[in-house]
Amino acid sequence: MMGEHYSLFYMFHFYFFGVVSIASALAFVTRKSPVTAALWLVNTMFSLAALYVLLDAQFIGVMQVLVYAGAIMVVFLFVVMLLNLGHPSEIADGRGKLPVFVAAVIGIAMLAEIMTISRTHIEAHFAVPKGYAVTQMAQYGAVGSVARPLFNEYLLAFELTSVLLLVAIAGAVVLGRRKDANAR
Amino acid sequence: MLAESLALSAVLFTIGVIGVLTRRNAIIIFMCVELMLNAVNLTFVAFSRYYGAAGQVFVVFVMTVAAAEAAVGLAIIISIFRHRQSVDLQNINLLKG
Numbered sequence: 001m002m003g004e005h006y007s008l009f010y011m012f013h014f015y016f017f018g019v020v021s022i023a024s025a026l027a028f029v030t031r032k033s034p035v036t037a038a039l040w041l042v043n044t045m046f047s048l049a050a051l052y053v054l055l056d057a058q059f060i061g062v063m064q065v066l067v068y069a070g071a072i073m074v075v076f077l078f079v080v081m082l083l084n085l086g087h088p089s090e091i092a093d094g095r096g097k098l099p100v101f102v103a104a105v106i107g108i109a110m111l112a113e114i115m116t117i118s119r120t121h122i123e124a125h126f127a128v129p130k131g132y133a134v135t136q137m138a139q140y141g142a143v144g145s146v147a148r149p150l151f152n153e154y155l156l157a158f159e160l161t162s163v164l165l166l167v168a169i170a171g172a173v174v175l176g177r178r179k180d181a182n183a184r
Numbered sequence: 185m186l187a188e189s190l191a192l193s194a195v196l197f198t199i200g201v202i203g204v205l206t207r208r209n210a211i212i213i214f215m216c217v218e219l220m221l222n223a224v225n226l227t228f229v230a231f232s233r234y235y236g237a238a239g240q241v242f243v244v245f246v247m248t249v250a251a252a253e254a255a256v257g258l259a260i261i262i263s264i265f266r267h268r269q270s271v272d273l274q275n276i277n278l279l280k281g
Contacts, residue, residue, distance in 0.1 A: 022195055022199070029212075045222060055229050057232065064225075064247075079211060083262065111198045128236045146240045149238050150244065164249065165252055167252075
């Protein structure tokens with residue numbers, strides 16, 4: 001790891017929001033009611049937004065709140081409301097013993113794998129100079145430091161994203177349309 | 185903070201996987217997928233401090249794909265619900281061989 005020192009204030013908030021996000025995620029997967037689960041997931045996303053800000057990605061933090069918590073979760077809640085699934089029901093239950101066991105084994109294995117990977121250290125010749133994010137931020141601003149690579153190196157991918165969104169809109173319209181002729 | 189961020193991301197991703205494997209409500213499974221995408225985003229942001237802002241650009245792309253996936257996936261769920269009156273994945277076995 002890079003030998004960096006953080007203030008107690010920073011460390012406290014980092015761990016605080018980390019614990020909040022994990023606790024909310026656990027509450028999210030264990031709630032029976034879809035609405036309660038969705039609200040816990042919103043809580044997870046808010047604490048992740050706070051973590052993004054702590055990690056010098058202010059623009060991504062704002063996007064997290066606007067797009068994830070604001071738009072995507074509202075769509076989820078909208079569908080829950082539309083299908084009248086808001087109350088806890090028997091379908092929210094787990095699937096029985098075997099899948100839970102398999103899930104636990106897979107979960108522990110994946111956790112072990114990713115924990116091992118997270119012990120990696122940064123290759124010095126790949127890494128940008130220390131304090132790079134802060135200087136970029138000072139030079140171009142929080143939005144500009146994201147926008148410059150987005151509209152230069154990744155312009156083609158950005159343009160293709162618009163095609164993806166168009167296809168998604170068309171697909172949602174086609175799927176959501178009623179098939180029977182007398183509906184309209 | 186890189187190791188801590190990656191560990192947190194691993195925990196969140198694992199919680200998402202466990203949710204997908206143990207829940208039966210299709211909407212909650214979709215939300216678990218969103219949680220996994222969020223965990224990956226955290227990894228990107230954590231690495232972007234050390235490897236430049238390209239990681240944050242990828243987060244923007246992941247968010248776009250997540251939005252598209254949510255739109256199409258929820259349209260599929262609504263369409264299934266119209267046919268089956270249920271979003272329980274136990275009842276949705278049309279593609280089962």
